[in-house]
Amino acid sequence: MQIKRFEAKDMTTALRLVKEELGPEAVILSARSLRKGKGFFGSLKYAGVEVSAAIDNQQPDMKNARTLPRKDPYRRFNNDRIEQSRPTRRGLNQTRSDYPPANATSRSKGLRKKSASRSSVRALSTLYQQILLQEVDRGIASEIIEEIKRIPASEEILSKGNIKSHIGSLLEEMGVVVASSPFDNGRPTIMAFVGTTGVGKTTTLAKLAARQVSRGKKSVGLITLDNYSIAANHQLEMYAQIIGVPLETAANAGDLKKAVKRLKDKEIILIDTPGINPKDPVQIQELKSSLAGISSLKTQLIMSATTKEKDCIAISEAFKDIGVDQILFTKTDESSIFGNIVNVLIRTNLPLSFLCGGRKVPEDIEAGTVQRLVDLLFSSPGHPVNRLAGASNIQKERTLNREDKSTEQPNFVANQNSDVYHVTDCKWAKKIKPANAIKFSGAQEAEAQNFLPCRSCNPDSAQQRPGRESNTEKQQYYSYR
Numbered sequence: 001m002q003i004k005r006f007e008a009k010d011m012t013t014a015l016r017l018v019k020e021e022l023g024p025e026a027v028i029l030s031a032r033s034l035r036k037g038k039g040f041f042g043s044l045k046y047a048g049v050e051v052s053a054a055i056d057n058q059q060p061d062m063k064n065a066r067t068l069p070r071k072d073p074y075r076r077f078n079n080d081r082i083e084q085s086r087p088t089r090r091g092l093n094q095t096r097s098d099y100p101p102a103n104a105t106s107r108s109k110g111l112r113k114k115s116a117s118r119s120s121v122r123a124l125s126t127l128y129q130q131i132l133l134q135e136v137d138r139g140i141a142s143e144i145i146e147e148i149k150r151i152p153a154s155e156e157i158l159s160k161g162n163i164k165s166h167i168g169s170l171l172e173e174m175g176v177v178v179a180s181s182p183f184d185n186g187r188p189t190i191m192a193f194v195g196t197t198g199v200g201k202t203t204t205l206a207k208l209a210a211r212q213v214s215r216g217k218k219s220v221g222l223i224t225l226d227n228y229s230i231a232a233n234h235q236l237e238m239y240a241q242i243i244g245v246p247l248e249t250a251a252n253a254g255d256l257k258k259a260v261k262r263l264k265d266k267e268i269i270l271i272d273t274p275g276i277n278p279k280d281p282v283q284i285q286e287l288k289s290s291l292a293g294i295s296s297l298k299t300q301l302i303m304s305a306t307t308k309e310k311d312c313i314a315i316s317e318a319f320k321d322i323g324v325d326q327i328l329f330t331k332t333d334e335s336s337i338f339g340n341i342v343n344v345l346i347r348t349n350l351p352l353s354f355l356c357g358g359r360k361v362p363e364d365i366e367a368g369t370v371q372r373l374v375d376l377l378f379s380s381p382g383h384p385v386n387r388l389a390g391a392s393n394i395q396k397e398r399t400l401n402r403e404d405k406s407t408e409q410p411n412f413v414a415n416q417n418s419d420v421y422h423v424t425d426c427k428w429a430k431k432i433k434p435a436n437a438i439k440f441s442g443a444q445e446a447e448a449q450n451f452l453p454c455r456s457c458n459p460d461s462a463q464q465r466p467g468r469e470s471n472t473e474k475q476q477y478y479s480y481r
Contacts, residue, residue, distance in 0.1 A: 003054040003149070007034065014051040015419060015450050022055045024416045024438060027121045028450050029054055029149075030128055030142035051450075052146065054121050124148065125448045127163070134377050135309070136339035140346065144170050164378065168370045171342065176370055179326045179351035182298055183212055183268060190260065190269045192291055193328075194319060195302035197275025200330040202226075203359060204302060205270050206239035210362035212268055213243055221263035222247045225256060225290060226274040236272055239361065253290045260294060278318035288322045299324050300353060304331045309340040316348045326353040329368070333357035338376040412440040412459050414451050421446040426457035 004021065008014035011031065018026050029052040124145055131141040147170050148163070182189055193201045205222070212218045222245055224236050233249070240247035246266075248259035256271070263269050271291075276283045291297060301324040303312055316324070327350040329341055334357075345352055355372060358364030366372065414421035415432045421440060422429035440446040443453070443460045453460045 002056075003029070003052065006051045006053065007048060008051075009048045011049050011051070011450070012419060014049050018051060018053045019416075022053055026053045026055045026449075027125060028052070028448060029121070029124055030145045031450070032139040032142035050142075052142070056121070129444070129448065130378065131339070134339035135337050135343075136377070137343045137346075140174065140343065143174065147173075164371070164374045167377075168374045171346075171370055171373065175346040175349060176342065176373065177345070177349065177351040178368055178370055179353045181367065182326070182353070183208075183216060183218065188267055188269075188296075189298065190271070190294060190296060191298045191300060192271040192273055192294075193300050193302055194273050194276065194287065194322060194324070196278060196315060199275075199302045199304045199307075200356065201275070201302050202236050202239075202272055203361070204328065204330060204354075204356055204365065205272050206236070206243070207356065207362045207365040208354075209239070209245055209268075209270055210243045211365065213245060214362065218267045219265070220245045220268045220270065221266035222270050222272070223250055223256065223259045223263070224248075224272045225250050225287075226272055250290075253293050256290055257293050276319075278315045284318060284321060291322065298326070301327045301350070303327060303329055303344070305329045305335045305338060305341060305357075306331050307340070309343050312340060312344045313347060316344065316350065324350060326351050328352075328354045328356070330356040332376065333364075338373065342373060342377070412443060412446050414438045414440070414446060419450070419452055420454050421451040421459055422454040423457045423459045426454055426459075428454060428456060 002022070006014050006017045006021070008017055014031070015028075018028070031049060031051045034048045034050050127148070128141060128145050131144060132138065136144075144167060148166065151166060182191060193205050195201050209220045209222060212220050220243075222236065222240055224233055224247065226233060226236075237247060246263065248262060250256040250259045260269060271294075273287060273291075274283075276287055278284075291299070299322060301316065301319055303315060307315070316327070327345070327348070329352070332338070332355050341352075344350075352368035352373075354365055355368045356365045411424065412421050413424055413429050413432060415436050416438050417436055420428075421438075421443075440451075446459070447453075
C-alpha cells in the first residue's frame with residue numbers, strides 16, 4: 001500500500017493532485033487545514049490544506065510473473081504511454097515460458113496481504129469519519145489517524161476493534177490533561193465554582209459536598225455568593241439541610257473572608273458564585289475582586305457539554321483573568337456530541353476534573369478520565385456508527401455486501417473527472433459516459449473519496465428513501481446526519 005501526502009491551496013486542487021498522482025482508486029485517509037504559526041487557541045493565518053491518500057499498488061514480482069501486468073492507474077491521463085507499454089502476445093508467452101508460475105500457497109498469501117491492506121485503509125477511513133461525526137477538530141482527527149498508522153500491528157488492532165486505549169494515549173500526548181482529585185491531598189480545600197448562568201454550578205456543588213460527606217467522611221462547609229438568583233439560594237439551603245452541612249451567605253469580598261473564617265474548622269469549603277455573562281467585563285471584575293482575598297483558592301470553571309466549541313473557547317477566555325485551575329463539564333446526558341470537550345481541553349490546556357450527567361445527588365458525577373472521554377466519543381447513546389469495538393463487525397458486513405455486488409444495483413454514480421456524485425436516475429448522471437463512470441454502493445463510500453453530493457438530486461438524502469439502502473448500519477449512519 002502506498003501512502004502519500006499532498007499540500008494545496010484548497011481541497012479541490014488537492015483532490016485533483018491525488019487523482020493525477022495515485023489514480024481514481026485512491027482512498028482519502030485524512031484531510032486537515034494548514035495554518036501558519038501557532039497562537040493562543042491556535043487561531044492564525046490559513047495556509048491551505050493537507051490531504052493524506054493511499055492506494056493498494058502491490059504488484060507481483062516479475063521473477064514470478066504469471067499474469068498480465070496490472071492496468072496502469074494513469075491510463076486516462078497518458079494513453080500513449082499505455083499503448084507503448086502494452087505487451088505483445090509473443091512477449092507474454094516468452095515471459096511465461098522463462099519463469100515458473102507461482103504455486104497456490106503464494107497466491108493465497110498475496111491475496112490475504114492485499115485484502116488486509118485494503119481492510120486497513122477502509123478501517124482508518126471509517127474511524128476518521130466517526131471522529132469527525134463527534135465534531136472533533138479536523139486537524140486533531142487527522143493527527144490521530146496519522147499516529148495510529150505508525151502503531152506496530154495497527155491492522156490487527158483495527159480489525160479487532162481494540163483501538164480505544166490507543167486513542168486515549170494519543171489524546172494525552174496531544175494535550176488532554178486530567179486533574180487528580182483536589183480533595184485527596186490531605187490538606188484543607190477551598191474551592192469556588194464559576195461559570196455562566198444555567199450550567200449547573202449549584203447542583204454540581206451539592207453533588208461534591210454530599211459525596212465528600214457520605215463517602216469521604218469529611219467535614220464540609222458551603223458559602224454562596226449568588227445574590228442574583230433567589231431560587232438558587234433556596235435550592236442550596238435545601239441541599240445543605242439534607243446533607244447536614246452549614247451554609248454561609250456573603251454579599252461581597254469582606255463578607256466572603258468572614259464566612260471562610262467561620263468555617264475554618266472544615267476540611268472542605270465550597271463556594272457557589274452567580275452566573276456570569278462572559279461578554280460583561282464588569283461582572284467578571286466584580287467576581288474577581290470578591291475571590292481575590294481568599295488564599296489557596298482553587299477555581300473550577302463549569303461548562304455544559306451542550307455548549308458549542310467556539311462559545312466554550314470564548315467563555316474560557318473571559319474567565320482566565322479570574323484564574324481558572326480546572327474545568328468541569330456538566331449535562332453529558334443531554335448531548336450525543338462530545339468532540340467539543342476534547343477540542344476545548346487541548347486548546348485551553350486546562351485539566352479536566354469531573355464529568356456530570358443528570359440531577360441525582362450525589363450519584364450523577366464522576367471523575368474525569370481520558371478513557372471516559374474516549375467512551376463518550378464512541379459509545380455514546382445515539383451515536384450513528386455506534387461503538388468502535390463493533391467496527392470489525394461492520395467491516396465484515398461491508399465485505400459481504402461487496403461480494404454480493406454482482407446482484408446489487410449501485411445506488412450512486414460519479415464522473416471521475418468531477419467531484420460530484422449523483423443517484424443513478426439523476427438527469428446529470430445519465431449524461432456521464434460509461435468510460436468515465438465511477439459507481440458507489442453507498443453515499444459513505446462516495447464521501448470517503450471526497451466526492452460531494454449533487455445539489456439537484458441530493459443523493460445523501462436519497463439514501464434514506466425506501467428501497468435505496470439494504471445495509472442497516474448505513475441507514476443508521478445517514479439518518480443521524
